[in-house]
Amino acid sequence: MTIGNKLDIDQGAKIVKILGDKTRLNIVSLLMHDECCVCELVELLEMSQPSISQHVAKLKTAGIVKERRQGQWIFYRVDPDSEAFPLVESIVQHFPNQKDRIRELEVKGLRVCCD
Amino acid sequence: MTIGNKLDIDQGAKIVKILGDKTRLNIVSLLMHDECCVCELVELLEMSQPSISQHVAKLKTAGIVKERRQGQWIFYRVDPDSEAFPLVESIVQHFPNQKDRIRELEVKGLRVCCD
């Protein structure tokens, strides 16, 4: 997929296509700097659980996010070691940082914490 | 659409979606540094004229490329003044430069020139 530091257009277009959806772009913006589980994304994006799970599955299949199971929860985050990461990062940087959205969740007591 | 130097996610996702197609990503990579007309793109991408025209129309409607009519030909190029340009540029930079492809066209005598 890589030629030097360049991506192959066919494979790269698949990554761009996955990110070309407002729900997934939102999810990736959230998961770029924070780890979230599906139920948090359901709250943040106000969408059904199956819909969020399906979007996350596409991101995972594409290698954009990775998962970490902890008890009942599965936490997702953008995989910084992915070959597509530089592309993902340079797209996401054009959109507003989502830290405030996550802070709102904490304030509402909806942030999942398993320490 | 813009908040500071950041794009709105909904509008930005539309730009990313337009670029999430290998044909359009190819076209934009070609038109980032060179001007081409539809018939040149037909040669370069080996696709039908209506198909190329339809892809170019999407890019034009999104404001990603602009046109310049010269006689029978309409030359297209990426619009550097577009609000979406920084996003477009930061996506395209991850893919191979297409200057060689255009040079091949010149060698084959298929490059349109109206000087």
Place this chain on the structure above:
DNA sequence: TGCTTATATAAGTGTTTGCTTATATAATGG
């Protein structure tokens, strides 16, 4: 074991997409 919570997956459906073929529009040159 059985109940609850979290998540995934499957099946169904209306919408969108990207091609095709056919035709329309526009400019050039005899």
Place this chain on the structure above:
DNA sequence: CCATTATATAAGCAAACACTTATATAAGCA
């Protein structure tokens, strides 16, 4: 004015998409 070239646009169609509802899987806990 007519033929040619370049481009756009329309109609049709199969495939992909993003939801929905229903169900399956998996972990935690009484």
